[in-house]
Amino acid sequence: MTDKSMLVVSAHSADFVWRAGGAIALHRKNGYRVKVVCLSFGERGESAKLWRKGEMTLDTVKAARREEASRAADILGAEVEFFDLGDYPLRVSDEALLRLVDVYRDVQPAFVLSHSQQDPYNFDHPLAMHVAQEARIIAQAEGHNPGQKIVGAPPVYAFEPHQTEQCEWVPNTFLDITEVWEVKRRAIECMAGQEHLWEYYTRVALQRGVQAKRNIGITAKRDIQYAEGYMRLTPAVVGDLA
Numbered sequence: 001m002t003d004k005s006m007l008v009v010s011a012h013s014a015d016f017v018w019r020a021g022g023a024i025a026l027h028r029k030n031g032y033r034v035k036v037v038c039l040s041f042g043e044r045g046e047s048a049k050l051w052r053k054g055e056m057t058l059d060t061v062k063a064a065r066r067e068e069a070s071r072a073a074d075i076l077g078a079e080v081e082f083f084d085l086g087d088y089p090l091r092v093s094d095e096a097l098l099r100l101v102d103v104y105r106d107v108q109p110a111f112v113l114s115h116s117q118q119d120p121y122n123f124d125h126p127l128a129m130h131v132a133q134e135a136r137i138i139a140q141a142e143g144h145n146p147g148q149k150i151v152g153a154p155p156v157y158a159f160e161p162h163q164t165e166q167c168e169w170v171p172n173t174f175l176d177i178t179e180v181w182e183v184k185r186r187a188i189e190c191m192a193g194q195e196h197l198w199e200y201y202t203r204v205a206l207q208r209g210v211q212a213k214r215n216i217g218i219t220a221k222r223d224i225q226y227a228e229g230y231m232r233l234t235p236a237v238v239g240d241l242a
């Protein structure tokens, strides 16, 4: 067991499930405290199936998305906090930014996961990564709320966007999620509003699994079937290059 924590900053209520559900389940299994912040519910931009039901309002869609994301977080073992800032467009006030700084100081994450820094299909996603990084830096500042425990320098990773090439996202880290794949799949199936993505993200995990395996070499005994790709944005500081 460990006393470590991790933080996920998700623009919309389902992003953390597709893109980091394996990391959450795996680290939780290894004893981490996992905190997920959903900046919005994705009520306008990522709830197409719910809107097609007809007679939906912004509030009923938000309620449905909150319920789905809460169930998925429960399955993965994460604490989830909804900022409800709205989506399409997401806008983050200074007040919301400082609320995220408070989360950093409370959680003291060992690492942070958020979106790719580019995404021409979705401007909410890079904004979420921007505020995740900005809040991290403020949380490090001695002069912000002096007396509180500042955070160290948790590595920042961009999880996988929907269209990797257009987002200039290249994985440099693969996380073997084989042992928790079933948990991730159950969490994915909570996302009834985006059922069209269930199989898509299963295929992504299988593809990344093959690539992860290729990167440890065929002599390695480890049987990786499912993986998540990450693009580490902060330099790794090591004492051994092997």
Ligand SMILES: [Zn+2]
Binding pocket: 011, 012, 015, 042, 046, 122, 125
């Ligand atoms: Zn999203």
